Amino acid sequence: MDTIFNKVDAKGRVSLPSDYRAIVKELSTEIVCYRSLTAPCIEGCTEELLDKLATEIENATDFFSETQDNLTNLIFGDAKRFTFDSTGRIMLTEKLLKHANITDTAVFVGKGRKFQIWTPENWEKEEARIRAEVLKNRPTLTRKTEGE
Amino acid sequence: MDTIFNKVDAKGRVSLPSDYRAIVKELSTEIVCYRSLTAPCIEGCTEELLDKLATEIENATDFFSETQDNLTNLIFGDAKRFTFDSTGRIMLTEKLLKHANITDTAVFVGKGRKFQIWTPENWEKEEARIRAEVLKNRPTLTRKTEGE
DNA sequence: CTATACCTTATGGTATATCATGGGTTTTTA
DNA sequence: TAAAAACCCATGATATACCATAAGGTATAG
Numbered sequence: 174m175d176t177i178f179n180k181v182d183a184k185g186r187v188s189l190p191s192d193y194r195a196i197v198k199e200l201s202t203e204i205v206c207y208r209s210l211t212a213p214c215i216e217g218c219t220e221e222l223l224d225k226l227a228t229e230i231e232n233a234t235d236f237f238s239e240t241q242d243n244l245t246n247l248i249f250g251d252a253k254r255f256t257f258d259s260t261g262r263i264m265l266t267e268k269l270l271k272h273a274n275i276t277d278t279a280v281f282v283g284k285g286r287k288f289q290i291w292t293p294e295n296w297e298k299e300e301a302r303i304r305a306e307v308l309k310n311r312p313t314l315t316r317k318t319e320g321e
Numbered sequence: 322m323d324t325i326f327n328k329v330d331a332k333g334r335v336s337l338p339s340d341y342r343a344i345v346k347e348l349s350t351e352i353v354c355y356r357s358l359t360a361p362c363i364e365g366c367t368e369e370l371l372d373k374l375a376t377e378i379e380n381a382t383d384f385f386s387e388t389q390d391n392l393t394n395l396i397f398g399d400a401k402r403f404t405f406d407s408t409g410r411i412m413l414t415e416k417l418l419k420h421a422n423i424t425d426t427a428v429f430v431g432k433g434r435k436f437q438i439w440t441p442e443n444w445e446k447e448e449a450r451i452r453a454e455v456l457k458n459r460p461t462l463t464r465k466t467e468g469e
Numbered sequence: 470c471t472a473t474a475c476c477t478t479a480t481g482g483t484a485t486a487t488c489a490t491g492g493g494t495t496t497t498t499a
Numbered sequence: 500t501a502a503a504a505a506c507c508c509a510t511g512a513t514a515t516a517c518c519a520t521a522a523g524g525t526a527t528a529g
Binding site: 332404407 | 513514515516517518
Binding site: 180183186188191262 | 487488489490491492
């Protein structure tokens, strides 16, 4: 949850927001990050969730389907474990940082069970885009959410 | 639940009205707040309610769908947990206060399972708008009740 | 019926704990 | 052996927890 702006220092270190850490901490001290398939940002989650995603893909698509191959290749070929130190920092790789265009500031955006990391500029644009998009389709959304 | 005016101090602290707290207190001491999509106000609810919404979205859309991506970003990127202390206060963030234009007074308005926080001025306008809306529909309402 | 005592709630202030961030040192590895 | 990564400690800022006071409301006793 929440959106948090943290600095990336000269060594490439960045603090994982404490709220984010809290979710993982009980189990371990590591998360998994990979390049987003659809946006110029990094995605992160627990390894547990990624495993779950793997089985979901296996169930959802044909065993021999090209789609499954592509998705698994893209995500699992890219995913890398990051352990955070006693102060809660991780060191992102060049590949990830470059994909998201991050240099000195990382924006952590909560997504429930996973999160994303953006540059301030790109996130600002993305947020505006989403808001416009959702407002346009609001009737549908309202019907769905009003169910509860 | 009625409408309650509370002060916001220099640090952004504001007392959650006791009636509102009572609903949550049995379970926990925290609520979730986020910017309203459609109005200049803050919305609040229990985390439970937000989780429910999240699972609904997960069920209604598939993992890689753009809709799911948009909704989870919008909801969880914006929402933040607020734990209230022994005196029942929470500390609202700059982002939330700014969105609602709140400086020194917060108006709490009950909305069933959730609530809203307005400035006195904006709430006055909103209430007038709602009243006008209801009056517009009054003929229909009257015919219905006269039938009994 | 009124006045007082008690309880709840809001609000102001303060201290403590937590977190993000910077720098230095050691250990690993390429 | 040089560079990078893991580890450790220091510090300033900030949020959180706690205490004290004030105000309003209710119940009970006189």
